[in-house]
Amino acid sequence: MSDDLRVPTPRASSGAARVSHGPCVLLKHGEVFLKGRNRHRFTERLHDNLRVSLRGVGGSTWIKTAQNVTVLGGHVPVEALVERARRVVGFNSVEPAVRVPSTLDGITAAAIDALRAVSGVRRGLRFAVRVRRRDKQFPLTSSRMEVFLGARVLDAVPALTVDLTTPDVTLNVVIDHKETYLSCERLPGLSGLPVGTSGRALVLLSGGYDSPVAAHRAMRRGLACDFVHFNGAPYTNPSSVYKAYALARELNRCQPPGTLHVVALGKAQKQLAVAGAGRLQVVAQRRLMVRTASALADRIGAQALVTGDSLGQVASQTLANLVAVDEAAALPVLRPLIGWEKQEIIDEARSIGTAGISVLPDEDCCSLLAPPRVSTGARLPHLRSVEKRLDLEEVVEALLGSAQVLRPGEDEEAPVSGDGCPAPA
Known part of the structure; x- marks a missing residue:
């Protein structure tokens, strides 16, 4: 392994280990992000409207807040959650995703699975990896993590090729303190201000x-x-x-x-x-x-x-x-x-x-x-x-x-x- 891909021993984290794997939806906030001291009020209304949109979806759901992002999941097909979330005014983008514990092994396995699934649909795809490290204590920086994951994916799925300029698919990885979110698709939301705040x-x-x-x-x-x-x-x-x-x-x-x-x-x-x-x-x-x-x-x-x-x-x-x-x-x-x-x-x-x-x-x-x-x-x-x-x-x-x-x-x-x-x- 080259020096730039040598990885420190992953830290133990009992909290991360308890985070279950599973599909979810990442909802990127729109103009709510620009609100200062009143941001919590806008976020609360945004989540209230999301709950209304989820009524009758056919199963239990949960909502949690990360930094300027809402995470949506539950015992409901992701496609149904995406469809309901795209109705809600106030989200800039809607991303079907998977969440895994913030461990190097867990993230790597999920990245390989995600791109292998995409490669199975279309062979010869060009891909890129984009990492955002919210947890600054994670052992690899964002850029080093991108290189590391790209190399591991190429080893596991040789049919893929790297293209950092015009990739066919981009794997987005957001590393938080206890869990990490990986997504290959970003759908536009309605953006704007949450209905009822004006x-x-x-x-x-x-x-x-x-x-x-x-x-x-x-x-x-x-x-x-x-x-x-x-x-x-x-x-x-x-x-x-x-x-x-x-x-x-x-x-x-x-x-x-x-x-x-x-x-x-x-x-x-x-x-x-x-x-x-x-x-x-x-x-x-x-x-x-x-x-x-x-x-x-x-x-x-x-x-x-x-x-x-x-x-x-x-x-x-x-x-x-x-x-x-x-x-x-x-x-x-x-x-x-x-x-x-x-x-x-x-x-x-x-x-x-x-x-x-x-x-x-x-x-x-x-x-x-x-x-x-x-x-x-x-x-x-x-x-x-x-x-x-x-x-x-x-x-x-x-x-x-x-x-x-x-x-x-x-x-x-x-x-x-x-x-x-x-x-x-």
Whole structure:
């Protein structure tokens, strides 16, 4: 053996010897890492959200914290743990791994097993070993351990070759005080701030691409989200409600489940039309939506509204019209997609799993009673003149009084229609 591979006698460690071998998942923290004195609060919320995501996984699980890393394991297939962990906002990466005692023999055997398994799938692979030594008392430095493990792997699996620049597979080894984690795969997480650390918001959820993506972006900034969907009942069919339920259920996979409030707007839309809204009909409807959503948010304790508006995307989303809509809101209106192009939004919807739902046909309330030409520069005096012909407080109270409250993702035993949405009552 060459001098640079000569290894000191491994230290005895009764604690390490008690650490059992087994699969686990390493979860690398995202922005939580940057938090100072409040880091523990963010970490606690992150773990709470992880526990919620693990409900019903089919076996017992455990969670432990290492330095800026969460370790997840249990009597559950690793694939199921990985799938649940990738739903949780706040982890930068998710790595299927194996944990072994922090002894030289144990780490070496696990490294050989891991790369031998990979080599069995694809022969002639180029590999590299990357070691991070959190335990500075371990007898080998990180760089010497990399050389040592690489040599032992080559001896045991000669079909492999070393490539430190562009390897086909990288074996990551994290050496802690009592146990060591080895992984060959790193999957992206959702990153961001743990849901709930920034407060609660109410999302105006339509059946299109935009609002679900906006909701997902809001969650990744730490907002716990509830949802409100306005449909055109009794003048439209319930297809948009089915879509809203399916979208909320998909979004609730990334947070402790929020509620979905369904508001039948059709009669109020007709009242606005009868009041002479004309070209202002769409903007007046939007003002009524945010006015109603503001009242609902106050009842449920939400601190802001979230919409999928993108500046200039449609006539109702010109700057003048957005200003007119904001004036009717009693809470801040957050627009995570304000500078996004439509294709960017569609691509994001595909990546988060909502595009397949959004593309389904429905009867959108926004097109109900819409004029042939929509005003792109609505003026507040004209809007207020139309609204004075209605008793807005009474209208809002009636809308909320007849609203349905659904809990997507909490009661999967409810009757469902063929597209996975709740069957109409």
